[in-house]
Amino acid sequence: MTIKVRGLRWWMIGLLTLGTITNHLARSSLSIAAPTVMQHLHISLHQYGWITGAFLVMYPIGAPFTGYLMDRIGLRTGFLICGAMWSLICMAHGLVTGWVGLFVLRGALGFAESAFIPAGMRAAASWFPARERGIAAGAFNLGTSIGVIMAPPLIAWSILAYNWQAAFVVAGSLGLAWTVLWLAFYRHPDRHPALTAEEASYIDAGNDVDPTVPNETRSPIREILAQRNFWGIALPRFFADPVWGTLIYWMPLYLYQARGFDLKTIAMTAWLPFVAADLGCMMGGSLSGYLNRRFGTPLVDGKRMVFTLGALLMTAMAGVGLVRSPGAAVFLLCLGGFAHQTLSVTVISMSADLFPRREVGTVTGLAGFVAGIGNLCFTLLIGWFVGRIGYTPFFIALSLGDLIGAVFLWRLIGRTPSVPGTRERRPHELQPID
Template identity: 50%
Template sequence: MSVGSQRRFGLRWKIVTLFVGAMILNYLARSILSVAAPAILAEQSISSEQYGWITGAFQIGVMVQPLAGYFLDSAGLRMGFAVCVAVWSAITMGHAFVSGWFGFAALRGMLGIAEGSAQPAGQKLIAEWFPAKERGAAGGIYNIGASFGAVIAPPLVAWAVMVHSWRLAFVVAGLIGLIWAVIWYIHYNTPRRHRAITENELDYILAGQEERLVARAERPSFMTLAQRRELWGIALPRLLADPVWGMLSFWMPLYLARVRGFDLGQIALFAWLPFLAADLGCLFGPAVVAFLHRRGIHLIDARRWAFSLGALMMTGMAFVGLASNPYAAIALLCLGGFAHQTLSVTVITMASDLFARNEVATATGMAGAAGNLGVLVFSLMLGQMVDTVGYGPFFALLGVLDLVGAALLWILIRKPQ
């Protein structure tokens, strides 16, 4: 194969495509509960407030992302991520055998701890396998798996209910995850150790990576990383941005059922559309960055402009509660999914621009903990207040938070020399 072909279709793209499978399974496992929530809450006599605590337990678990990232930086992606996927798959299957809101909350907390490894693993992968100019595209591709997993969840739950019950959906997702973990362990390795990589592709990858981001002799502690303004520059925008994904992933099916009057069939028909739009956002954000970067704009500035564009589009989310037509509300939710992934992929990818190879997973985990703290606070507030004030104020809040996040991104991140 020619050098040009290897640049376009090299092994690294096959590796990131394999990782897409993990992201699909990650978000499928976490989305099944929200799609099945109308049936589960009715069957188990779980209140909105208790459901808020169930979703909150998951977010508390995911907030352990810094430890997950540290584990991956220490153990490496091959063994470390295979273990994480196997654990979350087993916990997913456990959902089929639990009852009561407390039992669900306990399992969701454990699931969050294991699933929190996905984003740190993704950033470590693209930091190791991709030159700087391709990291945005690679990050966009693997994040497609996140929204695609949520796309699969509604039809999977509808099928499971028709064949057996919602419990079958958890078992199927868990079994597929265990199979994927074995495949990952067999096929993955670092570029320098992978048997299938060519010398030309390895040289191409290494030549396109920044010297300042080579692995440091000593990996910095959590406190050392926390003192860097670059960490806060990506963490605070994620704190403000991620509640949108929490709304779409955990609360949208309940919103459609209770406010818009959708039954399970209608939810299966429409609830995946915002996640399909989110898939397009995963590609749009990196495309904007590449367009600006090719025209001489610094890579960091190009990412900030892409985030800002996503934040402007997110203001449409504020009008979901005001839409009189349910299909107009779904269209606005689709805009929200598209805008969120446009900006989310952009800020997540910045970790691989700013942190060394053996600290990028830890830094991504710390920023992810901030994002999931935002989801936790938002979910608990929504669970406490939704039955009295409705969903409208929460949609309005989501429409403006990312504008603040964009301002913080411009203020806190400094362009590396």
């Protein structure tokens, strides 16, 4: 007799969150180990710039491919393949003997790791009714901050206890362990033996499936790109994602160069914005649902409101370079992390609200490509800003990007029904692959 599990959808999103943690743990491993690796392999700063650039180039390129993969072969198999890839690639970092090997591996890692957002939204679209998808998106996005927070102590311990090669093996091994759990426990809700009938009905009743289009029909990518709703998601992400890249790649350097923090002080403070970001994940995911329950606000309109609120909070980051107190600067960076994740999870989860489930992975991946281009462009520009006129104008520009994104969000996305999820499933629809 199969054991039925109540609230199984939350266990499934928790399993995906574990995968997100291993994803960002592998991603952050090189930045933590960089001083040791660069010394042992005689890598210059110029060469290290090429190594980090390889990830930033391949990440947006990989997003459409991995998103399409989820939609074609299913989330269970597709995310399993990508998880195994990023884990093995991370472990292979310990085998390199020069910067060229790291350059190739970081590019491959960026391609494989681009799967986590398309996978997360595919899972949210399959396992959650429309009114809970924002919370689900916030839940799996928690793994991004947790992975970044876990990386420094784990990688540092591995290097001190063994060597720098072992650090990558340890990080990659955790990813491989997760793939075993994923393979063992994840199933699509239509095929999961532990799903109760009550929860299945609850999920199904809240899903909005277009009754005019059979489930086996998928829109060509060119048709997706021609839709205003797609650009209403993609362009705000273009302006929003550079904030996250700044916190991960540039914040420690800013604290060192502009605020005079030593390594110990950086270690004690640099994780704080990511804790604030975790709170933002849950705020962004739950607030739009609250507006729907309390005031009857359409879910997409509620998410646009939450995005706008986050964009307004983000303007406080303009003061990071202006305040005199280092503590105030760290506080504003924390507020930026909170605001970014508040608005980020809302716009990411809209792909499941505005597009059929059969296209969610593809749409999210294509939007991720646009977001990655924004992150890459901003990363290239920051060197020009800092080298010539300092950090202050950079933070001012960073603080205004989300306001531009909010304008696109309101102007491009069409009107939405006030009661989502009321459309019924056609009897002849095929079961989705997962």
